[in-house]
Amino acid sequence: MALLNILQYPDERLKQVADEVTVFDDALRAFIHDLEETMRGGPGGVGIAAPQVGRAERIAIVDVSAKKKIKQHGRMVLINPEIIEWHGSIVGREGCLSVPDYTGNVVRAESITLAAQDEFGELSRYEMEDYEARAVQHEIDHLDGMLFLDRLVSRRSDLFKRKAYQ
């Protein structure tokens, strides 16, 4: 058990595209344990991705269960996650463990369908929306070397839900 060091922007390693995970062994699960501890070690973190601690592999953890009264799946270990469907778009506020003392508005899909493996390599599908879908999109960005800073829109952009008619 260990708290891992969280890289902070402008660390170049945050811009790397992470590699697929192919081996699901005890070493992977030990790392995920530490990654989760690191996420829970800071205030307010609802997600973390392996590149944030300097490991360029497609591993993320999301747990928005601290937010009451929203649809959510609880703790999710997401390995090699892939968004297979997107619906709608919505502006919301984001911050990042790797970008202290700043939050900004970002446009994300309102709901997504996600396919991801867990720490044992088991593949699952998830349907999710709003806050949880935002957290997952934020973490998958880390796996692709992107930060929310890459996607900032004006603070004047509104935060109200709008239906997308396509």
Next chain:
Amino acid sequence: MDKWYMVVVVGADRPGIVAKVTSALYDGGCNLGEASMARLGGNFTMMLMVQSEGREKELQAMLAPVIDSLGLHLHIDSINGELHHHVEPDVRITLFGEDRSGIVAHATAALAEVGLHILSLESDVAGSEDKPIYVLHIEGAAREGVPALESALEIIANEGIETRLAPIETVIG
């Protein structure tokens, strides 16, 4: 230690004000902190944190040529920097309606009473000259919770102003 100043510059808007003012500060060895600038009506307004080795008078002298040549007004205050301590908003409120006196005073008084700490406020007078409308955006920290703000918004709505409230639920990941 370099000191922080709040530099306020106001004047009739024209292109190039920001570049000229900030270049004068940079050439004078200053460093800029956080800033807020906007065109309000036909006026350009700048509020910027400036870090400088010099005193207020030296800053004044440094800026005098550009202030005079652009016909601007300058105000400088010594401040505490206090960077890296952002207070995050948890609510965004938009008000809009037919323009009249008292919208901001009544709305912010009602909101202050139920615990709103305003962190930013922007407003525009829109519409036409004969039918102006007022649009106000506030972001703040609801110190007594977001639901407490609803009662204040009802008071404002009863005065004929439309109100929208959206919690800001920041994803930290």
